[in-house]
Amino acid sequence: MSFQLQSVLITDEIDTQCVEILQKNGIQVVKNTKLTKEQLLTEIPKYDGLVVRSATKVTADVINAGTNLKIIGRAGTGVDNIDCDVATKRGIIVMNTPGGNTLSAAEHTCTLICALSRHIHRGDRAMKEEKWSERKVLMGNELYGKTLAIIGLGRIGKEVALRMQSFGMTTIGYDPIIPAEVSAEFNTEWMPLEKIWPLADYITVHTPLIPQTRNLINDQVFSVCKKGVKVVNVARGGIIEEAAIKRAIESGQCGGAGLDVFESEPPKDFTLAKMPQVLATPHLGASTTEAQKRVAVEIAEQFVDVVRGKSLFGAINAHAMTNALSPESRPWVVLGRKLGQVAAGLNPGNVENMQVTTYGPSLKQAGSYLSAAILSGLLQNSPAIGGGDSATLNLVNSPALAKQIGLNVKNTHEEAAPAPYTNVVSVIFNNGFRLSGTTSGGNALLIEVQGQQFSLLPTVAADMKNTLVKFSITTSGGTGNPQLLPTVAGALASAGMCVSSLTVSVENDGQKWGVATFATPPTEKCLEVLKTIVNAAVLVTL
Ligand SMILES: NC(=O)c1ccc[n+]([C@@H]2O[C@H](COP(=O)([O-])OP(=O)(O)OC[C@H]3O[C@@H](n4cnc5c(N)ncnc54)[C@H](O)[C@@H]3O)[C@@H](O)[C@H]2O)c1
Numbered sequence: 001m002s003f004q005l006q007s008v009l010i011t012d013e014i015d016t017q018c019v020e021i022l023q024k025n026g027i028q029v030v031k032n033t034k035l036t037k038e039q040l041l042t043e044i045p046k047y048d049g050l051v052v053r054s055a056t057k058v059t060a061d062v063i064n065a066g067t068n069l070k071i072i073g074r075a076g077t078g079v080d081n082i083d084c085d086v087a088t089k090r091g092i093i094v095m096n097t098p099g100g101n102t103l104s105a106a107e108h109t110c111t112l113i114c115a116l117s118r119h120i121h122r123g124d125r126a127m128k129e130e131k132w133s134e135r136k137v138l139m140g141n142e143l144y145g146k147t148l149a150i151i152g153l154g155r156i157g158k159e160v161a162l163r164m165q166s167f168g169m170t171t172i173g174y175d176p177i178i179p180a181e182v183s184a185e186f187n188t189e190w191m192p193l194e195k196i197w198p199l200a201d202y203i204t205v206h207t208p209l210i211p212q213t214r215n216l217i218n219d220q221v222f223s224v225c226k227k228g229v230k231v232v233n234v235a236r237g238g239i240i241e242e243a244a245i246k247r248a249i250e251s252g253q254c255g256g257a258g259l260d261v262f263e264s265e266p267p268k269d270f271t272l273a274k275m276p277q278v279l280a281t282p283h284l285g286a287s288t289t290e291a292q293k294r295v296a297v298e299i300a301e302q303f304v305d306v307v308r309g310k311s312l313f314g315a316i317n318a319h320a321m322t323n324a325l326s327p328e329s330r331p332w333v334v335l336g337r338k339l340g341q342v343a344a345g346l347n348p349g350n351v352e353n354m355q356v357t358t359y360g361p362s363l364k365q366a367g368s369y370l371s372a373a374i375l376s377g378l379l380q381n382s383p384a385i386g387g388g389d390s391a392t393l394n395l396v397n398s399p400a401l402a403k404q405i406g407l408n409v410k411n412t413h414e415e416a417a418p419a420p421y422t423n424v425v426s427v428i429f430n431n432g433f434r435l436s437g438t439t440s441g442g443n444a445l446l447i448e449v450q451g452q453q454f455s456l457l458p459t460v461a462a463d464m465k466n467t468l469v470k471f472s473i474t475t476s477g478g479t480g481n482p483q484l485l486p487t488v489a490g491a492l493a494s495a496g497m498c499v500s501s502l503t504v505s506v507e508n509d510g511q512k513w514g515v516a517t518f519a520t521p522p523t524e525k526c527l528e529v530l531k532t533i534v535n536a537a538v539l540v541t542l
Pocket residue numbers: 077078079099101102105151152153154155156157174175176177178206207208209212213234235236260261283284285286287
């Protein structure tokens with residue numbers, strides 16, 4: 001699945017290469033870093049892409065005002081300034097540039113650790129104030145032989161560990177997803193937090209700011225640390241509680257803090273930053289020419305790759321789309337959506353469980369995008385999610401919306417497809433309703449609806465604004481009525497309908513089902529006419 005991207009708005013200071021790459025690829029770019037919140041709300045509907053750093057707060061109201069938004073790019077790492085939940089529900093891809101500023105942030109962290117150990121900030125201030133005598137009180141400590149605790153052993157945490165080991169520091173750390181064997185590869189002993197606190201001479205945090213990490217280091221943690229412990233935060237303000245740092249410095253429990261990030265940026269109150277024991281920088285971790293060039297180029301190239309259907313690298317909320325980018329997957333995405341629409345049209349009611357089974361080698365990795373595509377068709381008019389908002393249902397938001405309404409989805413795969421097909425997708429709901437389909441020559445085809453198999457498969461084409469009428473026919477003992485199809489076709493034609501296709505299923509239990517598709521929407525009159533000939537007729541708008 002790929003999409004058109006016509007215009008991108010950049011609202012933070014980003015290297016010019018971002019603009020150049022996007023423009024070279026035919027995307028119009030407007031860079032305006034001076035927009036007020038109100039101006040942003042007015043401007044955003046004009047764009048289908050937005051690129052930011054950490055300054056622009058991409059809040060729910062901005063995302064909801066962005067009626068054409070398809071993608072939000074973060075030229076950097078942290079996405080805490082973007083309301084990712086709201087973006088996901090709106091079907092908007094959010095991507096960052098993981099790794100682009102890792103080295104700069106790691107170097108900045110190491111710089112703060114070194115500077116804190118020798119009171120560089122205080123020495124510098126003393127010189128500027130012509131207070132040479134300060135040298136008597138600015139006794140430092142070597143880093144050699146000291147223990148550095150690293151909370152968050154991801155990209156930056158690892159680079160910090162490797163660099164500080166060259167000063168002779170012992171590195172220990174904690175991360176819920178990095179196992180001890182992995183941290184051992186960069187000579188860092190994994191430990192639970194309670195074991196870490198009393199051992200650390202320095203603590204540096206490198207986690208995202210999430211509920212589990214907010215105020216991770218607080219009064220209680222300081223109280224079990226070594227007296228004089230020094231803390232460093234180049235991750236996000238609030239991971240180390242600012243009020244607790246202040247109290248710990250005042251009591252002498254904390255010997256110094258290196259802070260690049262703050263709970264509010266810019267800080268509403270500079271008291272903490274002004275404390276002599278605090279070495280503060282205004283969120284400079286990624287502010288190097290190298291990192292800024294890298295993240296600017298990366299976010300622009302990532303946008304271009306999505307537009308070309310090449311890659312979703314950096315996307316943090318589009319898991320279902322990962323295997324849906326290739327041209328071969330497109331008819332399957334269409335089929336999935338159509339199956340969902342057919343199910344919604346024929347099987348209204350409470351659906352709590354949906355099982356999607358993919359068959360055949362080509363669909364081995366297709367389960368997640370096919371179930372997302374089916375959900376996008378199934379839920380498009382669902383009152384449970386506000387109904388009728390079909391334009392916004394896609395592979396990004398439909399899994400999240402299904403979860404929100406308590407619809408459980410299970411994917412399974414089987415290597416061999418039922419003969420005579422090579423690849424098939426079938427979906428079955430908790431009430432037993434099932435349907436399946438395949439693709440051929442780029443067309444989406446129905447194989448089976450509710451146990452009724454078609455030998456000549458009805459097309460549910462993507463580009464045809466067609467409507468499907470399912471009708472059931474009693475064939476009384478299997479003899480059938482050879483005149484039925486011409487009779488139905490004739491009746492529909494007399495009702496003024498332009499029929500695109502008319503297909504009847506293989507007989508099952510004395511029943512046949514027919515599917516008619518139309519190039520223009522059928523009228524109520526068409527249904528009435530049909531009902532005089534067949535047992536039941538249901539209209540499904542695709
Ligand atoms: N100051 C700056 O300019 C600057 C620059 C770049 C990145 N950052 C910030 O640094 C942080 C880390 O970036 P990264 O690229 O290393 O990210 P990363 O995703 O590579 O690593 C983060 C690690 O934190 C771990 N983690 C999550 N919850 C945790 C918890 N409760 N306890 C311990 N660890 C936990 C994750 O498992 C992950 O391994 C992010 O918040 C990012 O925004 C700041």
